[in-house]
Amino acid sequence: MRGTDDPVLLRTEGRAAYLTLNRPKALNALTHTMVRRIDRALTDWEHDPDVETVVIGGAGERGLCAGGDIRAIHDDARDGDGSAAVAFWRDEYRLNARIARYPKPYVAVMDGIVMGGGVGVSAHGSIRIVTERSRVAMPETGIGFVPDVGGTYLLARAPGELGTHLALTGAQAGAADALLCGLADHYTHSGSLPALLDDLAHAPAREALNRYTRPAPPGELAEARDWIDACYSADTVEEILGRLLDHGAGAAKETAETLLTRSPTSLKVTLAALRRARRLGALEDVLDQEYRVSCHALTSPDLVEGIRAQIIDKDRTPHWSPRTLAEVTDAAVERFFAPPGQRESE
Numbered sequence: 001m002r003g004t005d006d007p008v009l010l011r012t013e014g015r016a017a018y019l020t021l022n023r024p025k026a027l028n029a030l031t032h033t034m035v036r037r038i039d040r041a042l043t044d045w046e047h048d049p050d051v052e053t054v055v056i057g058g059a060g061e062r063g064l065c066a067g068g069d070i071r072a073i074h075d076d077a078r079d080g081d082g083s084a085a086v087a088f089w090r091d092e093y094r095l096n097a098r099i100a101r102y103p104k105p106y107v108a109v110m111d112g113i114v115m116g117g118g119v120g121v122s123a124h125g126s127i128r129i130v131t132e133r134s135r136v137a138m139p140e141t142g143i144g145f146v147p148d149v150g151g152t153y154l155l156a157r158a159p160g161e162l163g164t165h166l167a168l169t170g171a172q173a174g175a176a177d178a179l180l181c182g183l184a185d186h187y188t189h190s191g192s193l194p195a196l197l198d199d200l201a202h203a204p205a206r207e208a209l210n211r212y213t214r215p216a217p218p219g220e221l222a223e224a225r226d227w228i229d230a231c232y233s234a235d236t237v238e239e240i241l242g243r244l245l246d247h248g249a250g251a252a253k254e255t256a257e258t259l260l261t262r263s264p265t266s267l268k269v270t271l272a273a274l275r276r277a278r279r280l281g282a283l284e285d286v287l288d289q290e291y292r293v294s295c296h297a298l299t300s301p302d303l304v305e306g307i308r309a310q311i312i313d314k315d316r317t318p319h320w321s322p323r324t325l326a327e328v329t330d331a332a333v334e335r336f337f338a339p340p341g342q343r344e345s346e
Contacts, residue, residue, distance in 0.1 A: 008037040009059070014201030015052040017045045021121075024060025029069045030117045032088040038121065039095050046103060053205045054102070055197060056121060057109040063135070064109065067116025068092065070143065074307040082298040086340075089148070089294050092117065093287045096150045100124040100283050105205040109197070110134050110178070111190055120149025123183045124283070127205055130175040131190040132217065136183050139170030141262040143310050144302030144318065146270050146293050146336070153286035156277040158182055161232035162221055167270050168237070169258050176219030187216035227252045237267045238325050263302040263318070264325045269293060269336045276337070295340040 009020040019041055021028035038056075045051040058064035068088070076084045099106055099121060108122035109129050114136045122128060123136070130136070138147040138155065147155065147167050155163030158181040166173060166181065178184040188196060192212045199208040221228070231243040231252060237259075244256035259267065273293055277286045297303050301321045309318035322328050 006037075007031060007034045008041070010041050012045075012048075012051060015050070015204075016201045017041070017048075017051045017054050018197070019054065019056045020059050021056070021065050022059040024058075024062070026069070027062055027066035027113060028058040028060070028064065028118070029066050030092065030121070031069045031072065032084070032091065035088065035092050035095050039091070039098065042095075042098060042102065051104065053105045053107060053200055055107045055109065055200055056125070057197070058112070058118075061112070063112025063118070063133075064114045064122060065116075065118025066113050067118055067139075068149075070116075070307050070311060074304055074312065077298045078304045082295075085298055086295055089291060092120065092149060093291055096120040096124055097284050097287055100150070102126070107200060107205055109193060110136060110184055111193060115139055115172075116151075117149050119151055119154070119183070123154055124150055127186065127209065128184040129186045129188060129193075129196075129209075129213075130178050130184040130216070131188060131193065132175060133190050134175045134178060134184070135172040136174075136178045137170055137172040138167055141168060141266040141270055142170050142306065144263040144266055144300065144304075144306030144320065145297055146266055146273055146290075148290040148294050150283055150287055150290070152270075152273045152277040152290060153283050154183060155181070156274050156286075160225055160229040162225070162228060164232040164240075164271070164274055165221075165228045165255070167274055168232075168240070168262070168267055169255060170262070171258075173221070174219050176216040177221045179216055180219060180221055186213040188212045188214060224249075224251060231255075237264075237271055240271075241325070263306060263320050264322060264328050265300060265302050265320070265332065266306075268325065268328050268333045269297075272333055272337070289337065292338065292340050293336045296336040296338070 009022045073085045106125035107127040108125040111131045112133045138151040140147050155167045175187050196212045227249040234240045244252045306318050
């Protein structure tokens with residue numbers, strides 16, 4: 001294992017290789033350096049005949065990963081030329097695609113908080129484990145951004161309109177809801193993780209999993225399918241909001257209130273991205289679309305403002321521009337899907 005101060009810890013034991021995201025004070029938020037280190041490790045282990053299984057987890061008690069290092073993206077968007085953020089996304093999205101195609105079992109331990117970029121390095125894996133502590137989310141609309149790292153690919157394939165609900169609200173999915181939405185495969189109690197991780201060094205991944213997986217406790221989304229599917233099947237964000245407000249379910253009205261706090265631009269772009277992702281098919285094609293959207297988001301005032309309000313100043317009162325859904329034109333939404341400029345493509 002490398003030094004314990006390294007942001008990514010690597011070790012091999014028996015038939016398994018273990019990768020630990022190691023920035024616990026930052027909830028293991030991903031930096032560009034970490035993305036490149038993970039990619040190199042996957043290359044080494046792919047060609048190592050002694051490594052049969054790769055396992056990814058997070059250091060500390062709070063979770064796997066809270067997402068990308070959005071402070072760095074904020075600073076680059078506000079003070080730089082955006083090139084650092086663009087380079088980070090390019091390598092991060094390539095890593096997401098690689099994880100989905102990795103030729104060996106890739107076991108993601110999605111314990112605790114798994115958000116944004118954390119979803120990207122886990123939910124594309126071939127074996128995804130959640131626990132009673134898991135909180136899986138794509139909360140980008142709350143910071144003036146749009147779900148990325150293949151998030152629109154995953155959520156577009158969730159049953160009914162559950163993915164639309166999670167993408168627009170940024171709501172957290174517990175274990176059962178993550179399983180229902182196709183973001184995870186297996187449930188085990190967090191107390192069983194040390195034994196399971198040890199077992200993976202000595203037994204084939206599927207065999208080890210069979211000894212520890214259990215049925216997940218009930219979630220929330222299954223019982224909410226009726227109003228979620230009815231409301232989110234609308235063609236526009238305005239119509240979705242109207243249906244939520246008019247629906248008799250109290251949870252629907254609460255959800256409408258949540259949406260009204262999100263970036264109007266992000267909501268409209270996210271809905272368009274999800275609907276397009278359903279038609280695109282392959283993960284790589286959806287990641288290409290997300291790359292275009294992310295590059296254009298750098299020039300949107302809402303990204304800097306959203307990160308400022310939620311992460312930097314923490315006043316939780318972002319001033320979105322435009323302020324209302326009505327002011328976000330179809331042309332403004334379409335701009336996010338245009339091919340990136342020459343700078344972003346380099």
